[in-house]
Amino acid sequence: MPNPKRRHSKQRTAKRRSHDFLTPTGVSECPTCHERKLPHRACKKCGEYKGRAVLAVKTAE
Secondary structure: OOOOOOOOOHHHHHHHHHHOOOOOOOOEEOOOOOOEEOOOOOOOOOOEEOOEEOOOOOOOO
16 A cells, blocks of 8 residues: 655645535525525425415414
8 A cells, every 4th residue: 555755735735625615505585585595495484485385384473
């Protein structure tokens, strides 16, 4: 099994790790209640998806 002869410099290590980061999740806005929601998912607050009521949501009264 080959082993490295010399250590890699900090610059070379940083260049390799430049793509190892987390990207923020894409969040869209619900057209009905204007809450933030994940795209292609039903809204948790109003229960609508593409203008149709899909989920039964309890309302606090």
